Amino acid sequence: MSTEPSVERDLDGLGEQATDGHTRLTDISGVTEGRSMASIPEYYAGKNVLITGATGFMGKVLVEKLLRACPEVRALYLLVRPKAGQSMEQRVSDMMTCKLFDRVREVNPDFHLKIIPISSELTQPGLAISPEDVEKLSACINVVFHCAATIRFDEPLKHALQLNVIATQQLLSLAKQMQHLEAFVHISTAYANCNRKHIDEVIYPPPVEPKKLIDSLEWMDDSIVRDITPRLIGDRPNTYTYTKALAECVVQQEQDKLNIAIIRPSIVGASWQEPVPGWIDNFNGPSGVFIAAGKGILRTMRANNDAVADLVPVDMVINLTLAAGWYTAVHRRKTEKQKDERPKSALVYNCTTGGINPFHWGQIEHHVMSSFKRNPLEQAFRRPNANITSNYLMNQYWILVSHKFPALIYDFVLRLSGQKPQMMRIFNRLHKAIGLLEYFSSQDWEWNSENMSMLMSQLTPEDRRTFNFDVRQLNWPEYIENYCIGTKKYVLNEDMSDIPAARQHLRKLRNIRYTFNTLLVVFIWRVFIARSQMARNIWYFVVSLCFKFLSYFRASSTITK
Ligand SMILES: CCCCCCCCCCCCCCCCCC(=O)SCCNC(=O)CCNC(=O)[C@H](O)C(C)(C)COP(=O)(O)OP(=O)(O)OC[C@H]1O[C@@H](n2cnc3c(N)ncnc32)[C@H](O)[C@@H]1OP(=O)(O)O
Numbered sequence: 001m002s003t004e005p006s007v008e009r010d011l012d013g014l015g016e017q018a019t020d021g022h023t024r025l026t027d028i029s030g031v032t033e034g035r036s037m038a039s040i041p042e043y044y045a046g047k048n049v050l051i052t053g054a055t056g057f058m059g060k061v062l063v064e065k066l067l068r069a070c071p072e073v074r075a076l077y078l079l080v081r082p083k084a085g086q087s088m089e090q091r092v093s094d095m096m097t098c099k100l101f102d103r104v105r106e107v108n109p110d111f112h113l114k115i116i117p118i119s120s121e122l123t124q125p126g127l128a129i130s131p132e133d134v135e136k137l138s139a140c141i142n143v144v145f146h147c148a149a150t151i152r153f154d155e156p157l158k159h160a161l162q163l164n165v166i167a168t169q170q171l172l173s174l175a176k177q178m179q180h181l182e183a184f185v186h187i188s189t190a191y192a193n194c195n196r197k198h199i200d201e202v203i204y205p206p207p208v209e210p211k212k213l214i215d216s217l218e219w220m221d222d223s224i225v226r227d228i229t230p231r232l233i234g235d236r237p238n239t240y241t242y243t244k245a246l247a248e249c250v251v252q253q254e255q256d257k258l259n260i261a262i263i264r265p266s267i268v269g270a271s272w273q274e275p276v277p278g279w280i281d282n283f284n285g286p287s288g289v290f291i292a293a294g295k296g297i298l299r300t301m302r303a304n305n306d307a308v309a310d311l312v313p314v315d316m317v318i319n320l321t322l323a324a325g326w327y328t329a330v331h332r333r334k335t336e337k338q339k340d341e342r343p344k345s346a347l348v349y350n351c352t353t354g355g356i357n358p359f360h361w362g363q364i365e366h367h368v369m370s371s372f373k374r375n376p377l378e379q380a381f382r383r384p385n386a387n388i389t390s391n392y393l394m395n396q397y398w399i400l401v402s403h404k405f406p407a408l409i410y411d412f413v414l415r416l417s418g419q420k421p422q423m424m425r426i427f428n429r430l431h432k433a434i435g436l437l438e439y440f441s442s443q444d445w446e447w448n449s450e451n452m453s454m455l456m457s458q459l460t461p462e463d464r465r466t467f468n469f470d471v472r473q474l475n476w477p478e479y480i481e482n483y484c485i486g487t488k489k490y491v492l493n494e495d496m497s498d499i500p501a502a503r504q505h506l507r508k509l510r511n512i513r514y515t516f517n518t519l520l521v522v523f524i525w526r527v528f529i530a531r532s533q534m535a536r537n538i539w540y541f542v543v544s545l546c547f548k549f550l551s552y553f554r555a556s557s558t559i560t561k
């Protein structure tokens with residue numbers, strides 16, 4: 001018997017529902033009712049919201065948008081751990097001074113009063129939340145957004161399981177104790193099922209029963225786990241996608257009595273419009289690749305020019321997340337009677353762009369390169385000129401010629417000047433990083449995103465503007481330009497006023513390249529050609545052929561005039 005979730009009609013009018021109990025396709029409940037119900041800001045007014053992963057890339061944007069677009073929200077409880085010698089209070093107050101919060105600060109300078117940090121280490125039993133805090137959260141939380149995860153592709157399986165799966169399980173247990181909880185929104189990834197080519201908005205059967213895996217890994221030595229990891233993850237590329245798939249299954253198993261939404265974004269990139277275009281604060285996904293290309297370090301990478309680059313701006317993902325929280329609470333709330341019946345299934349939202357407004361890696365390459373030529377990064381290693389290829393051998397050739405050879409020369413010069421060589425080390429790290437990304441840039445997937453369209457149709461015109469996730473409106477060249485500028489301004493903290501100096505630096509690099517190429521030709525001439533009569537004859541033959549061709553071309557163009 002097939003274990004594939006297939007689609008059947010939902011009896012209570014909640015659209016089509018998969019046989020595993022999960023709603024897929026159009027959810028039509030409350031279509032008419034919704035228009036007369038609370039708007040998104042009205043819904044969040046007076047609500048207490050719990051957020052995990054608030055110090056991360058997406059969590060920060062979520063906190064900012066909630067405070068700015070839903071100013072009447074009562075309080076945001078952030079589960080944060082102390083890190084790198086900083087207390088969690090210190091981390092949260094540092095976060096709020098970040099440029100991302102400038103806009104909300106202008107409107108409401110006291111926004112920090114709404115933020116309540118709660119100490120929590122998600123990998124610890126009970127999430128290491130104190131009993132007093134558990135009591136407080138159980139009594140007041142209305143909506144939970146679960147963003148925390150390890151997104152590293154090289155994370156050891158045990159740790160990825162601990163954070164992405166066990167912590168999710170524990171958070172769901174905590175959520176069940178919350179007396180006023182109206183919605184639980186879990187952030188997954190569109191690549192949780194990347195072993196499939198077509199991905200519907202359903203929870204697929206897990207690669208292994210999560211509880212069994214948790215029990216087995218508990219007693220296993222780290223080295224044994226490392227050895228069996230490739231067998232366990234099977235046709236998934238890393239422990240990240242594997243554990244995110246298991247987390248979805250845990251959400252499904254534990255959803256009993258909860259109203260749950262699962263958001264599956266594809267590759268989350270810099271912001272499209274809000275709070276500022278191009279906001280980004282990390283090297284993850286394509287951002288590190290763009291920066292390495294902009295600095296002239298990355299010259300080649302394996303990617304398929306014609307494959308869809310399923311990037312989605314972070315502000316669109318967060319708008320969809322907030323709208324899904326509202327929709328789950330307002331339209332999919334279980335009545336007291338329903339709580340004891342078959343649970344209403346979690347609604348899955350594939351938050352992707354490829355099926356609606358596709359853009360390809362080849363086009364990304366073109367726009368990234370031209371953007372960095374117009375707005376160069378400071379102190380580039382070489383002029384930006386990266387090419388992507390799907391050919392393995394070609395890529396290896398360019399790695400040798402354009403990465404390793406210049407790195408060797410540069411390190412040699414550093415050694416001569418008494419400095420520590422560093423370029424080869426940088427390239428080794430870069431090769432490791434891009435090696436982990438190639439799986440995603442060399443193929444494409446097809447995601448069904450009908451729930452995203454359904455959700456959009458449920459918003460009032462005002463909410464559709466404030467919480468815009470209509471990916472059809474994305475103008476890719478403009479978005480990529482802002483993305484590249486964003487990496488310069490917000491990741492590398494470079495000043496835009498330095499662009500003329502950066503351009504001057506690129507001109508200097510171009511002159512160095514011309515000089516180097518000229519010296520190389522002279523060197524080849526002296527060493528190989530000038531010493532051999534035959535090579536000289538061939539050389540003279542080629543030069544005279546070129547000369548004749550040029551003269552003929554000039555003569556024929558004079559006649560036609
Ligand atoms: C123009 C060309 C056009 C090209 C087009 C092709 C582009 C293809 C892009 C494909 C993207 C596909 C992404 C797929 C995403 C799946 C979506 C998700 O669900 S999940 C989301 C996706 N998840 C991810 O993307 C996670 C992927 N990242 C990882 O797994 C790890 O970071 C690692 C294994 C790559 C490096 O580990 P490790 O060696 O231990 O190093 P650390 O981590 O400790 O960092 C050390 C330092 O390096 C820095 N830095 C980091 N990365 C890069 C970079 N790429 N580069 C440069 N630098 C980078 C980092 O900031 C740090 O700096 P500092 O603090 O020391 O100053």
Ligand SMILES: NC(=O)C1=CN([C@@H]2O[C@H](COP(=O)(O)OP(=O)(O)OC[C@H]3O[C@@H](n4cnc5c(N)ncnc54)[C@H](OP(=O)(O)O)[C@@H]3O)[C@@H](O)[C@H]2O)C=CC1
Nearest residue numbers: 053054055056057058121122123147148149189265267268
């Ligand atoms: N970025 C992307 O391209 C995509 C992301 N996603 C999903 O979105 C979510 C957010 O991703 P993103 O913001 O990019 O990730 P980040 O790595 O930027 O943020 C991860 C967050 O999780 C927190 N966290 C990690 N470990 C612990 C722990 N042990 N205890 C408490 N908190 C912890 C981090 O806190 P701390 O600051 O203390 O480390 C941080 O706030 C994830 O679920 C991810 O799977 C999905 C698709 C794409």
